[in-house]
Amino acid sequence: MRTMELDILERSRHWCGEDLSPWLCTIVRAVGSSPRPVGSMLCCLASGEQVGSLSGGCVEEDLLERIQQGKIDRKKPQIVEYGVSPEDNEKLGLPCGGRLFVLVQQLDQTDISWIEKAVAAIQQRHCIERRLNLETGATETAHVEHFTHLMQDTDSLRQCFGPKMRMLLVGAGQLAQSLAELALAMDYEVLVTDTRQATLNQWMGPEVPLLQGMPDDIVRAHAADSFSIVITLTHDPRIDDMALMEALNTDAWYVGALGSERTTEKRLRRLRALELDESAIAKLHAPVGLAIGSKTPLEIAVAIMAELTQLRRGSVSEAP
Known part of the structure; x- marks a missing residue:
């Protein structure tokens, strides 16, 4: 882009x-x-x-x-x-x-x-x-x-x-549509992936690349460098965990996962059971976004973009 x-x-x-x-x-x-x-x-x-x-x-x-x-x-x-x-x-x-x-x-x-x-x-x-x-x-x-x-x-x-930040959204639901809108407005490059072609076919968000395939393959091919952001949004461990396992072992600048505190605790247990290194697990931002009491997809998207902005503005090695 x-x-x-x-x-x-x-x-x-x-x-x-x-x-x-x-x-x-x-x-x-x-x-x-x-x-x-x-x-x-x-x-x-x-x-x-x-x-x-x-x-x-x-x-x-x-x-x-x-x-x-x-x-x-x-x-x-x-x-x-x-x-x-x-x-x-x-x-x-x-x-x-x-x-x-x-x-x-x-x-x-x-x-x-x-x-x-x-x-x-x-x-x-x-x-x-x-x-x-x-x-x-x-x-x-x-x-x-x-x-x-x-x-x-x-x-x-x-x-x-240098390159602009590339955001890979795993899951093509309504939240991804709101998040893509905000991210594009804030000058991020946005890619959306989902294993489910039927879900991609129903995409009603902005015009962005829609990638169908296994999430680990997509992360490896498109979001593995230090200018990449990977955020999982499906609530399906079979999809999200596969993407996280790959992303947390790359140079991706930010890796986040949607979910409550309870969901996050379960996710961390699964990642440890899969023998993911603790240093890699420590890179995970979950629950994703600032804790501002957001409920709707747009509010959650605002919370996520706010956290990214906070991290980028406060980072010594700030990405572009």
Whole structure:
């Protein structure tokens, strides 16, 4: 599945190849509330064509105007600050007190190499770090094991590119439909699997890949790396346990199982009876989701996405 980041990079590569000298704009710092998170990118041409987003549109318009008027340095990256006054915030639609720091750099054909490496990293599901010299505009790349936050100081920018989180939902019921909707809206890639073709045929959720097959095979083939999330939802031990046995022995970043405390205790006993290592069992998040008293499928889906958000925002080696 495509991501906005991948679209931006591929469009940048195309424009560089056409010698159109695109401008890459990246949020490198935010103070207070911001419409987009740090690391968000926009690539544009002086003619006005653009891809990506930094705000609701006003920051993009102002940057384009500055570029067209020749107010942005073409020779080296430049940081443009927004939100320095209440009037500025109101004009640009920024939250009160919010400030954005946007790094603007004009690209050329020499940038194609690092862009292609970043595109390959996303497509091949590994991480690469771009190290930009802010004085010269020169870029180097290095493979890194984990996704890291964007870091910027007076001399350099370090920006990580990698795959989006892939969520494999085991069980194609109503909860999976609600969870898939939320996960897609929050920029996760979603796959749904079920051993029962009749259940897959009744899928009424968003358009996502529907995979019929044995759950352990599906996990092994599609959700075994450190950018993967596996969540079992069927309540059928014959399906869920098979998926969990495989997932807990992979590098999957998160493995969760739906069920009550009582159901979870039974599940843990079964996993131990199957001689699953205790270190693997300790990786299981069950009952899945934050304990917010959720009952309906949508409420449970909210609880699950809330837990994932909490873990990702609090993790040192945060996934993308």
